[in-house]
Amino acid sequence: MLALDAVDLTVEPGRFVVLVGPSGCGKTTLLRMIAGLDHPTSGSVQATRGDGRPPSNAVVFQGRSVFPWLHVRDNIGFGLKLKGIGRRERDQTIDRLIETVGLGGFDHAWPHQLSEGMRQRVAIARALAVDPDILLMDEPFGALDEQTRYLLQEELLGIWERTRKTVVFVTHSIDEALTLADEIVIMGARPGRILQRIPVPFERPRTMEAVRSDARFAALFNRVWDGLRDEVLASRQRPLGGAR
Amino acid sequence: MTSTVPTRTTSGAPAADRDLRRERQAWGSRRARRRIATVLLTIAGPLAILLVWEALSRSGAIDSRFWPAPTSLIPAAVELWREDDLLGDIRISLLRILGGFALGAIPAIAIGLAMGLSWPIRTLLMPVATAIYALPKIALLPLMIIAFGIGETSKLAIVALSIFFLVALNTMAGVLAIDQSYRDVARNFGASPLATFWAVALPGALPSIFTGLRLALGFALVVIVGTEFLSARQGGLGDLIWQSWQILAIRDMFVGLIIVGVLGWLLTLALDLVERVVIPWKPGSE
Structure with missing residues (x-):
């Protein structure tokens, strides 16, 4: 059984691309392969920048990934320290990012003292700290309650405006995709492959309200759902317990 | 325990300030009350047992020759301290425990980490570790004596051995988790x-390493007292207890037992303190 088959994804620098697809379509696997965390059992993965070199990346994981044994500052500086960046430069970057993600005053808090939403801000800041070519986000808001999720989406829109990173973002949620994306990539399952790419035309800088009250929102939502429906149905009819 | 101090920064009105002050005071006194209650309850348990024991012994409900009243143990303890070098026995046992503990725990943590990180090492050592873990360590004392002689080395070795696998297996579990x-x-x-x-x-x-260390502390105490029972006239609290029993000096025996208990409690407190310093990020450790 192929998990992913001939997936070819081109992302323009500075674009926010969102992968949506049914559970088990391999979106997370694709993301992890781009990150170099998973390797295909057969075939190969190539991630290249325009100049042919591999892009640097940083992943924001779903759920627990902020180290409980480091306080907020050290969590954010984790990647920088590993790269051997000196203390002063590290402190400057951390100071800037703490402001960027809205965690001012929580410098020395332990993760267990923060809410789930605040911990995800730490994870985002930690990924941004190493200034990667691509920011890879694997359902980063999946474990949050709906309202916190909206807040973090707005927050992320703001952060993106300020940093203009190239982002590949994985989600189940169609409206999360429409809120955040420049382009939505619909993936199908068994084997995982790219079915459709849908540009999202909402102007930036965006707000969630503007996106949702935009006349094109409903039509786009339906278009994405149209592309997904058969895949979701097909994946639901398969017996449980299959490979992820 | 995480608690938040009520703060209010925006209001300048005196009434609100007063409210805030009152709120803070209430919060502070709740905390103080809780702390006092903790201390009182901690003392209350042992005290209750001692009181009942004292009453039963004095009233003759239990045979005071074998269950001497706790207050009658105080002169016995003083005499032991003055005449029989009680402090020396405590020191000997304590050094054996701490020495054996360090000797066993430090390599155990290293091996446990290796077992957690590498499956070949884990697979290789697991059968040995589980088998020896289940063995009553005191039964290995003869072997330790053959290997290290009847002196201090064999006593350190038996303590080290008795806690080694406990700490190693807990460390491994911690890495795997x-x-x-x-x-x-x-x-x-x-x-x-x-x-x-x-x-x-x-x-x-x-966190798992410390769980292992806490369990190990209890084991070390058990094993050293048992070892001292079996190594006549080489000092230590176990020796004191056993020798006192042999000559039916029941009061001295009880003094030894109580000191072993108190020692175990103090060592656990010390370990908790170390844990709080080493794991400041653990929820509930502030």
Whole structure:
């Protein structure tokens, strides 16, 4: 059984691309392969920048990934320290990012003292700290309650405006995709492959309200759902317990 | 215990300030009351037992020759301190416990981390570890005496051996329980295996390591007292208890028993203190 088959994804620098697809379509696997965390059992993965070199990346994981044994500052500086960046430069970057993600005053808090939403801000800041070519986000808001999720989406829109990173973002949620994306990539399952790419035309800088009250929102939502429906149905009819 | 201090920064009105002050005071006194209650309850348990014991012994409900009243143990303890070098016995036992503890725990943590991180090492050592773990360590005393002689070395060795697998297995379990995503983060940032060890495996396993150490402390105490029972006239609290029993000096025996109990309690407190310093990030440790 192929998990992913001939997936070819081109992302323009500075674009926010969102992968949506049914559970088990391999979106997370694709993301992890781009990150170099998973390797295909057969075939190969190539991630290249325009100049042919591999892009640097940083992943924001779903759920627990902020180290409980480091306080907020050290969590954010984790990647920088590993790269051997000196203390002063590290402190400057951390100071800037703490402001960027809205965690001012929580410098020395332990993760267990923060809410789930605040911990995800730490994870985002930690990924941004190493200034990667691509920011890879694997359902980063999946474990949050709906309202916190909206807040973090707005927050992320703001952060993106300020940093203009190239982002590949994985989600189940169609409206999360429409809120955040420049382009939505619909993936199908068994084997995982790219079915459709849908540009999202909402102007930036965006707000969630503007996106949702935009006349094109409903039509786009339906278009994405149209592309997904058969895949979701097909994946639901398969017996449980299959490979992820 | 996490608690939040009520704060209000926006209001300047005197009434609101007063409210805030009152709120803070209430919060402060709740905390103080809780602390006092903790101390009182901590003392109340042992005290109640001693009181009942005292009453039963004095009233003759139990045979005071074998269950001497606690207050009658005080002169016995004083005499032991003055005449029989009680402090020396405490020191001997304490050094054996601490020495054996260090000797066993430090390599155990290293081996446990290795077992957690590498499946070949784990698979290789697991059968041996589980088999020896289940063995009553005191039964190995003869072997330790053959290997290290009847002196202090064999006593340190038996304590070290008795806690080694306990600490190693807990450490291993701690490493195995570390969420994969933490390792993924380290790998994503390009951490070398060595850097991953220091940044993820060791801190992540610390809570389990301390669980192992806490259990080990109890084991060390049991084993050293047992060993001292079996090594006549080589000092230590176990020796005191056993010798007193042999000559039916029941009061002295009780003094020894109580000191062993108190020692175990104090050592556990000390370990808790160390844990609080080493794992400041653990919920509930502030």
